[in-house]
Amino acid sequence: MISPRSHPASGFMPPHVLERVATHGSVRLKRCAQATLRVDAEFRARSAVAPAARPADSARRGAPARYIYSAGNEQTLPGELVRREGKSESGDAAIDEAYHWLGATYRFFWERFERHSIDDDGMALLGTVHYGDGYDNAFWNGAQMVFGDGDGELFNRFTASLDVVAHELTHGVIEREAGLIYADQSGALNESLADVFGILVKQYHLEQRVDESDWLIGASLLTDRVNGRALRSMANPGTAYDDPVLGRDPQPGHMDQFVSTSSDNGGVHINSGIPNRAFYLAAVTLGGAAWEVAGPIWYDALTDPRLTREADFVAFAELTLLCAARRYGESGREVEAVRQAWIGVGVLT
Ligand SMILES: [Zn+2]
Structure with missing residues (x-):
């Protein structure tokens, strides 16, 4: 079962950074940071909701099942399916990075620890990119990963760093294994x-x-x-x-x-x-x-x-x-x- 208290819906970006930007940034930056803080507060108040039509897990150990969605700069999850396992490059950097970095993270846990995805049972890896407008964060909501495009002034898109994607996926692993309370x-x-x-x-x-x-x-x-x-x-x-x-x-x-x-x-x-x-x-x-x-x-x-x-x-x-x-x-x-x-x-x- 998903434990509502161990999933860090507050996301990758520490709130103190966003609060600084919301008070010290340019007008546009302030708007992005305030909107991000609002979205994050909404997610914290809610427990994880799995997508209504959850796609198939991976039945083959050693192979991931990746599903990348685009929210199209809206705030709906998971959004439109834009790349699935085995499909070729989309040409959209955020979509392709999410796909490759989720794959690299899966490969690490499999090759080093024979762990078959987040739950060691082939759990489908869901990632939504282009979430929100100027959204300065990435998070694991207990059911999927979500990545904003960043404000473009201070922060790039949140798929740009492999370790950020791996960080978010690992939150899923931690939740399944230790359930460490997020406080x-x-x-x-x-x-x-x-x-x-x-x-x-x-x-x-x-x-x-x-x-x-x-x-x-x-x-x-x-x-x-x-x-x-x-x-x-x-x-x-x-x-x-x-x-x-x-x-x-x-x-x-x-x-x-x-x-x-x-x-x-x-x-x-x-x-x-x-x-x-x-x-x-x-x-x-x-x-x-x-x-x-x-x-x-x-x-x-x-x-x-x-x-x-x-x-x-x-x-x-x-x-x-x-x-x-x-x-x-x-x-x-x-x-x-x-x-x-x-x-x-x-x-x-
Ligand atoms: Zn984190």
Whole structure:
């Protein structure tokens, strides 16, 4: 069953960014940001609704079933079916990116973990592009993924970054596996896991080792008018952008700077910087490709029945140690690298 409280209908874009744009942006930007915030609030108030005529899942393990729709700049879901599995390029960048990036994400989970789509049972991958007018967000609503075109001034279309698409799809996986409640520390863990698998999918697709990755989330999302590199940096949380309109990246990378706030569901897009950096530290210490050793430990923890919906950072950190020990042995360098990573961000002592 879909749990209404674990699906992050507030979307990829942190509300604090949109609120900044709604007060500091140009007239047009303000209008886009305010409209986006309104739509997001409506989605938060509603639980997921599966499309009336749900298309067929994939019956063949190892093969996805993708369905890309266009909302035609309206706000109806899922919209008109514009590309389905096996069909050729549409020539529309957002449609084709959604198709390819959902495919790359499916391929990662299949080839690394033999996971057959979001539910490991071939669940059809539904993505709607051209949602709304100047809509500055992307989200997973519990039944499908939705991508806006962005305002074009600060933000490009939300299909532009592979890791953003992978982030949204991973929210579906998290919901099925752990159901982490989307508030406070469990919500920040939910956000962090979406970033962890977002960056893993990107690195896997680009065949990048840990020292070749930019460790940035949403790098292609920002236009060159923004003084910033991306929306989040997993290597150095808090350094992704510093811009007159967007403000400064508020992410902490250590428990000493943990942000207590009631906004953003208790800072889920803010404090996720702490577990994000822990993953980065573990992956860099272990070296090679992050999907070889560090990724599987995090995947084991995400899919471990001992991970509860209310898990906090400490509970998740301890679980990664148990998973590392089970996979690589108690006294292996893997357990030690993971332990040092969590110590490095102040979660474990
Ligand atoms: Zn998210």
